[in-house]
Amino acid sequence: MCKVNIYITLKEAVLDPQGKAISDSLKDLKYEGVGDVRVGKYLQMEMEQTDNMEEQIEEMCKRLLANPVIEDYTYTIEEVV
Amino acid sequence: MKFAVIVFPGSNCDEDMYHAASEVLGEEADMVWFEEADLKKYDGVLLPGGFSYGDYLRSGAIASVSGVIEQVKEAIKDGKPVLGVCNGFQVLLEMGELPGAMLRNKNLTFMCHEEELIVKNNGTMFTAFYDEKETISLPIAHGEGNYYCDNQTLEELKRNNQIAFTYKNNPNGSTADIAGITNKEGNVLGMMPHPERAVEKLLGNDDGLRIFESILKHWRETHAVGN
Numbered sequence: 001m002c003k004v005n006i007y008i009t010l011k012e013a014v015l016d017p018q019g020k021a022i023s024d025s026l027k028d029l030k031y032e033g034v035g036d037v038r039v040g041k042y043l044q045m046e047m048e049q050t051d052n053m054e055e056q057i058e059e060m061c062k063r064l065l066a067n068p069v070i071e072d073y074t075y076t077i078e079e080v081v
Numbered sequence: 082m083k084f085a086v087i088v089f090p091g092s093n094c095d096e097d098m099y100h101a102a103s104e105v106l107g108e109e110a111d112m113v114w115f116e117e118a119d120l121k122k123y124d125g126v127l128l129p130g131g132f133s134y135g136d137y138l139r140s141g142a143i144a145s146v147s148g149v150i151e152q153v154k155e156a157i158k159d160g161k162p163v164l165g166v167c168n169g170f171q172v173l174l175e176m177g178e179l180p181g182a183m184l185r186n187k188n189l190t191f192m193c194h195e196e197e198l199i200v201k202n203n204g205t206m207f208t209a210f211y212d213e214k215e216t217i218s219l220p221i222a223h224g225e226g227n228y229y230c231d232n233q234t235l236e237e238l239k240r241n242n243q244i245a246f247t248y249k250n251n252p253n254g255s256t257a258d259i260a261g262i263t264n265k266e267g268n269v270l271g272m273m274p275h276p277e278r279a280v281e282k283l284l285g286n287d288d289g290l291r292i293f294e295s296i297l298k299h300w301r302e303t304h305a306v307g308n
Contacts, residue, residue: 014229015254017189064146067139067175069182070229 002049004057006075008066009040046080053077082300084110085123087153089144094130094167094277101277102127106293115144120152124300125162128153128169130222130275140183140225141171150176162206162296163269167223170261170271179262179271180238181230187254191224195286197249198260198274202242205263206299207270210291216249217288219274226273228255228262241265246272 010016016038023037043065047053057075066073084102088095095112102110111123120126133144144150157163157178165173173179186192195218200211211217230238235257238244246261253273261272276289 013231014184015187017185017187017254021189064142065138067142067182069174069180070184 001080002047002053003078003080004043004045004047004075005078006043006045006057006061006065006073007040008043008061008071008073009038011070011072014070049079082108082124082297083122084108084125084127085113085118085120086110086127086129087115087118087149088112088129089115089131089133089147089172091133091135092129092131092168094275097275097277098127098129098166101280101290101293105280105290106297108297115147115149118149118152120149120156123156123161124304125164125296126153126156128163128165128172129277130167130169133168133172136225139171139175141168141173141175144168144172145175154178157264157269160266160268162299164207164292164296165269165271166275166277167226167273170273171225173269173271178269179264180234181228181256181262183225184227184229184254185225186223186227186252191222192226192252193220193222195219196221196252196260196274198246199249201244201247202263204242205245205267205270205295207263207292207295208245209295209298211295218279218286219276219289220278220286221252221274222278223253223273226253226255228253228259228273230256238262245270246274 018039019037026034061073086095086098099112171183198217200215203211203213243262247258248260251258263270276292279286279289
């Protein structure tokens with residue numbers, strides 16, 4: 001069994017008003033060094049290990065998990081004993 | 082004319098959509114549970130507003146891959162009119178039948194009030210009863226109605242006359258003030274404002290009724306005896 005970690009973020013070109021509000025709030029708390037904040041999603045998925053696993057994850061991301069019009073995705077695969 | 086109103090788990094404007102098509106427009110309509118739909122029997126498909134699947138993952142995302150969607154695609158391919166309002170618009174975007182995507186409203190709040198719209202294209206089967214550049218007023222009720230598309234897509238929308246409605250005073254940050262767009266073929270309209278909530282003068286506003294009347298007019302013209 002594997003654990004797949006999927007990270008979905010808004011594309012660079014897409015404005016993220018939520019991230020902006022968080023960044024402003026952190027600055028209000030006097031964390032002066034804080035720059036842009038982008039809010040995304042983190043999915044943990046259990047998956048049985050197969051030969052075409054990566055291909056399947058790519059497909060899942062494109063078809064459902066991320067919207068390629070506004071979002072980018074990355075993922076890592078961990079083996080779980 | 083016979084309409085199907087597709088009901089997803091979490092749809093909540095389905096009754097209003099049904100009421101507009103059946104009671105007010107006076108045509109046949111059924112509310113069809115998404116798992117039991119047989120769309121071949123219908124002349125038009127209405128995708129209602131609400132929060133299908135609780136807006137999980139992204140608004141409209143899970144509904145857009147549910148079982149009924151292949152049939153909706155078939156109806157679109159057959160040239161049947163398909164109207165998606167609010168969550169219905171989000172479903173059409175997630176299906177890829179309309180270009181672009183929805184983001185959270187610019188001010189991050191859910192908004193529920195009337196907005197003035199400008200009819201940008203009255204040459205569609207959904208807007209024939211409006212005048213070009215006419216200002217109308219329709220209720221909006223959404224948290225994710227900030228329409229986004231890249232420049233290339235926007236140019237294409239403009240070139241093909243796919244922008245049906247724009248906001249007069251953009252409430253949510255939508256690209257190019259877009260409130261509603263059609264597909265290239267012109268038989269799919271997605272819009273965030275709710276025409277089905279504005280179909281009776283007695284209740285204050287009937288600016289939305291002409292969308293339903295336009296669909297019916299088009300259907301009658303294309304299904305006249307001899308055609």
